[in-house]
Amino acid sequence: MCGIVGFTGHHQAAPILLEALSKLEYRGYDSAGVAVRDGEKPTEVVKATGKLINLSQKIDGGRTLHGCCGIGHTRWATHGEPSEVNAHPHVSGNCSGTGSGQVESEVVAVHNGIIENYQELSEKLQKNGYRFYSRTDSEVVVKLIDYYYRKYKMGPIDAINRTLVRVRGTYALCVMFKDYPDEIYVARKDAPIIVGTAEGESYVASDVPAILSYTRKVYYIDNLELARIAPGEVHFYDLNGDEVEKEPVDVPFSEEAARKDGFEHFMMKEIHEQPKVVRDTLHSVVKDGKIALEIPDDVLENIEQLYIVACGSAYHAGMVGQYVIEDLAGVPVRVELASEFRYRKMKLNKKALVVVISQSGETADTLAALRLAKEKGLPVAAIVNVVGSSIAREADYVFYTVAGPEIAVATTKAYSAQLISMYILAIKLALLNHSIDDAAPLLSELETLPSKIEEILKEKERIQWFAAKFAHIRDAFFLGRGIDYAASMEGSLKMKEISYIHSESYAAGEMKHGTISLIEDQTLVIGINTQKELFEKTLSNLVETRSRGAYIAAITQSGCYSIEDNVNFTVYIPRINELFSASLTVIPMQLLGYYMAVARGLDVDKPRNLAKSVTVE
Numbered sequence: 001m002c003g004i005v006g007f008t009g010h011h012q013a014a015p016i017l018l019e020a021l022s023k024l025e026y027r028g029y030d031s032a033g034v035a036v037r038d039g040e041k042p043t044e045v046v047k048a049t050g051k052l053i054n055l056s057q058k059i060d061g062g063r064t065l066h067g068c069c070g071i072g073h074t075r076w077a078t079h080g081e082p083s084e085v086n087a088h089p090h091v092s093g094n095c096s097g098t099g100s101g102q103v104e105s106e107v108v109a110v111h112n113g114i115i116e117n118y119q120e121l122s123e124k125l126q127k128n129g130y131r132f133y134s135r136t137d138s139e140v141v142v143k144l145i146d147y148y149y150r151k152y153k154m155g156p157i158d159a160i161n162r163t164l165v166r167v168r169g170t171y172a173l174c175v176m177f178k179d180y181p182d183e184i185y186v187a188r189k190d191a192p193i194i195v196g197t198a199e200g201e202s203y204v205a206s207d208v209p210a211i212l213s214y215t216r217k218v219y220y221i222d223n224l225e226l227a228r229i230a231p232g233e234v235h236f237y238d239l240n241g242d243e244v245e246k247e248p249v250d251v252p253f254s255e256e257a258a259r260k261d262g263f264e265h266f267m268m269k270e271i272h273e274q275p276k277v278v279r280d281t282l283h284s285v286v287k288d289g290k291i292a293l294e295i296p297d298d299v300l301e302n303i304e305q306l307y308i309v310a311c312g313s314a315y316h317a318g319m320v321g322q323y324v325i326e327d328l329a330g331v332p333v334r335v336e337l338a339s340e341f342r343y344r345k346m347k348l349n350k351k352a353l354v355v356v357i358s359q360s361g362e363t364a365d366t367l368a369a370l371r372l373a374k375e376k377g378l379p380v381a382a383i384v385n386v387v388g389s390s391i392a393r394e395a396d397y398v399f400y401t402v403a404g405p406e407i408a409v410a411t412t413k414a415y416s417a418q419l420i421s422m423y424i425l426a427i428k429l430a431l432l433n434h435s436i437d438d439a440a441p442l443l444s445e446l447e448t449l450p451s452k453i454e455e456i457l458k459e460k461e462r463i464q465w466f467a468a469k470f471a472h473i474r475d476a477f478f479l480g481r482g483i484d485y486a487a488s489m490e491g492s493l494k495m496k497e498i499s500y501i502h503s504e505s506y507a508a509g510e511m512k513h514g515t516i517s518l519i520e521d522q523t524l525v526i527g528i529n530t531q532k533e534l535f536e537k538t539l540s541n542l543v544e545t546r547s548r549g550a551y552i553a554a555i556t557q558s559g560c561y562s563i564e565d566n567v568n569f570t571v572y573i574p575r576i577n578e579l580f581s582a583s584l585t586v587i588p589m590q591l592l593g594y595y596m597a598v599a600r601g602l603d604v605d606k607p608r609n610l611a612k613s614v615t616v617e
């Protein structure tokens with residue numbers, strides 16, 4: 001949800017801001033803008049609608065803007081449609097037009113998040129003579145900072161603090177003041193932002209990959225904290241304006257990890273990283289045949305119920321986890337969408353553990369669900385990919401997936417790493433419950449996953465051919481039972497989110513209760529069928545759709561060759577313990593979504609209307 005960057009130092013700011021923004025486009029790409037300062041001269045604000053390239057062309061790659069201090073923004077619209085006038089940065093002056101050009105305003109800022117009470121604040125400001133040019137909540141914040149700055153005349157930290165106390169909502173803010181030409185002020189509440197420093201230069205960004213080519217030394221800003229950034233130095237303050245001490249953290253991955261490495265898209269690169277990610281996540285918690293988790297055994301031993309709470313693909317990983325944990329450990333599991341869980345008035349089992357899953361560690365609904373669970377006195381374990389993220393910091397226990405930075409909006413490798421964390425949790429619970437005596441056979445089976453994923457990837461041309469043949473379709477259905485159903489949810493999401501083909505995943509046995517009426521001649525049905533006990537039943541459901549004209553592509557385990565008599569196209573995955581089959585069946589489904597989108601000429605890494613990190617409700 002929107003990307004923010006800032007720079008102050010001895011180099012020209014605009015090219016650095018553009019490069020950093022290009023690494024954040026996955027957060028939003030409806031419009032973009034920068035504001036650059038050259039000492040005491042007026043701030044230059046330039047904005048453009050559409051992708052970042054439009055902004056870059058407008059300022060000749062940054063060469064037409066002079067100054068060593070600046071802020072930038074790439075937008076995912078919430079309040080106010082995508083347009084130049086609504087694009088950030090926003091300015092405090094009562095200017096006409098789009099708030100661009102040379103501006104004399106006292107305050108210029110970029111914002112990520114949502115200000116819930118912006119209407120009430122806007123009325124207050126209008127009574128005090130402020131006029132608004134845009135329809136954004138962000139312009140209201142900028143003007144409110146200006147109002148307090150002028151009214152109390154106690155400097156930027158005081159003005160921002162007074163503003164933060166008045167606004168309700170979420171924000172990451174990057175603010176420049178006319179009177180402080182080489183400084184940037186940063187504040188956050190429930191929206192990510194980090195600060196980095198290097199020799200005489202300082203950087204701000206929504207996410208680490210944006211500034212990795214400049215520095216690996218970063219500071220994480222806590223909720224309701226502020227930072228004052230000058231060239232090469234940074235100071236932190238609390239809401240009272242008192243200085244807070246903070247140590248920088250060395251980022252554990254390099255800039256190369258955030259590059260495409262010769263792949264056409266990040267998504268394809270990340271699909272190919274899955275063998276490594278699976279291995280790394282496994283080895284991060286399994287050492288010498290023993291599972292070592294941060295969650296203490298006594299927390300896991302006594303639970304009667306597990307609530308898994310997440311959004312999007314992380315929720316789908318939880319769905320797979322539900323089947324595996326219930327089967328292996330016999331612990332009842334409920335998987336909840338975070339956006340529903342947080343408003344449901346359900347009675348929670350007091351002897352439960354809440355497990356939240358999140359790649360970014362910043363998803364607003366998941367974070368809110370975590371806080372709700374803690375408020376109700378339940379222990380919360382988080383499965384998170386981004387180190388130091390809000391969810392990781394607020395959970396009682398963390399299980400980090402080791403997927404590295406994921407750039408493509410549609411997740412692949414983080415989902416695969418989340419599956420591993422689900423299996424490990426299941427095995428650990430099963431050991432503690434004495435449902436199994438020995439984890440070794442299951443752990444050795446997990447060790448085979450990376451090479452089996454590689455085998456599937458070697459066959460990708462076959463999926464590419466199939467995708468090209470079906471790229472024109474309007475609808476697709478993904479069917480399966482049990483773990484295959486859970487895996488099909490992710491397969492269906494991959495297809496719809498990047499190829500814009502309507503697709504649904506359905507429990508195969510439920511099709512006939514309504515949805516089968518949508519099957520027409522040549523409707524594409526992807527049947528996932530890897531579970532021995534359910535094989536015949538799922539096959540019958542697939543045949544039911546075939547008799548109504550569907551074209552069936554099946555994904556099954558190698559050796560189940562009889563399926564070919566009943567379906568039109570088959571993909572075999574290497575044999576694997578059925579509990580872990582989702583880790584293999586998802587690979588051809590990811591490839592199918594990817595190749596369908598490529599065949600339709602779409603922007604695979606930045607699908608329309610989506611953002612990778614959803615920090616608004």
Ligand code: G6P
Binds near residue numbers: 613
């Ligand atoms: C967005 C992303 C999805 C992701 C979901 C949850 O919708 O596009 O890929 O699964 O958010 O994100 P999280 O970071 O919490 O896993």
